[in-house]
Amino acid sequence: MRVGDTVRRPHQSQSYAVAAYLDHLQRASFDGSPRYLGRDRLGRDVLTFVEGDVAGAVIDDRFLGDDLLASVGHLVRRLHDASAGYLARDEPFPRRIGAEDQPEIISHLDVTPQNVVVRDGRAFALIDFDLAGPTSKFRDSYNAAMHWVPLLHPTDVRTGVELGDQLRRLRVFADAYGWSADERASLPRFGADAASRSWDRMRERAASEGGGWARMWNEGVGDLIRRRGEWLLANEAAIVRALGSPEASED
Ligand SMILES: Nc1ncnc2c1ncn2[C@@H]1O[C@H](COP(=O)(O)OP(=O)(O)O)[C@@H](O)[C@H]1O
Ligand SMILES: [Mg+2]
Known part of the structure; x- marks a missing residue:
């Protein structure tokens, strides 16, 4: 819920770990995340409201440009x-099933179109750090690409994006983020493995x-994830070819 320049969200077990991480990001001069301002009289978390556009459940064309x-x-x-x-020593994140044994970083882990604030056609900030925690850079960036390209079996694509678009868009993301040659070569298998763990x-x-998890499961999210894994493996060669090699300037 928005209240003036702030957002009020239910307090959660990981809220203080997220707050400490957001404080770190601010100290590191990262301006693409809200700030945690504490809790209000009702016990809710108070964060800064980030002005801009966020995709709804159905992704419209404004959110589909390269x-x-x-x-x-x-x-x-x-x-x-x-x-x-940043190691989150003082405010550890709750341990998650399937989390890396040797995480590289703390990161967002849920970079969906619904969690990115867009301004002037550009991704301006990330919101909704509910799933933030220890991970690897490749897992988090793969996850962002998966949601934004999107990496989905044709049955599940709702936006008119076709295989050719998916391959082109994956390359756009890869070059913008700066995936290495090894990361590009391993992406389909990594994604299929991630799908099976997910x-x-x-x-x-x-x-x-x-609750929401049971609702998503009953709505068929498990089948969608399984189809994504199968699609990644069926198109492995085409995906790796489309990803090409990193541009010299990105090395
Ligand atoms: N800090 C924020 N600044 C601007 N809008 C926000 C902020 N936090 C949440 N919102 C808005 O509220 C919506 C839902 O909030 P979110 O934190 O993503 O919760 P949920 O867990 O329901 O996905 C977002 O899609 C966005 O439109
Ligand atoms: Mg959200």
């Missing part, structure tokens, strides 16, 4: 650079936590 996609890649790269060296985790959460 320039915006490239700017998302740049924003995620800047987030990772700003997150380097399927397990979503089923587990639907069963143990119910």
Whole structure:
């Protein structure tokens, strides 16, 4: 809920870990995230409101341009650079099923079109750090690309984006973020593996936590994730070819 220049959100177990991370990002001069201002009299988290446009559940054309996609890649790269060296020792994040044993960084982990504030056609800020936590740069950037390209089986594409567009857009993201040659070569298998872990985790959460997780599961998110994994493997060669090699300037 918006209140003046602020947003009020339900307080959660990881809210203080997120707050400490947002403080770190501010100290690192990263300007693409809200600031945590504390809790109000009702106990809700108070964050700064970030002015701009955010996609709705159905992604409209304004959020499907290649320039915006490239700017998302740049924003995620800047987030990772700003997150380097932050270990969250004082406010640890709750341990998640499937999390890396040796995480490289803390990052957002949910860079969907609904969680990016767009201004003047560019990705301006990330909001909704509910899933933030320890991860690897490749996992978080892959995840952002997955949502924004999007990497989906044709059955699940709702936006008119076709295979040719998906391959082109994946390359746009790869060059904007700056994936290495190894990362590009491993992407389809990495994505298929991520899909299979995600399927397990979503089923587990639907069963143990119910609520929104159970609703998503009943709406068929598990099938969509399984189809994504199959699609990535079926198109492995085309995807790796489309990703090409990093531009010299990105090395
Ligand atoms: N700090 C913020 N600045 C601007 N808008 C916000 C902010 N936080 C949330 N919103 C708006 O509220 C919507 C839902 O908030 P979000 O934090 O993403 O919660 P949810 O967990 O429901 O996805 C966002 O899509 C965005 O439109
Ligand atoms: Mg959200």
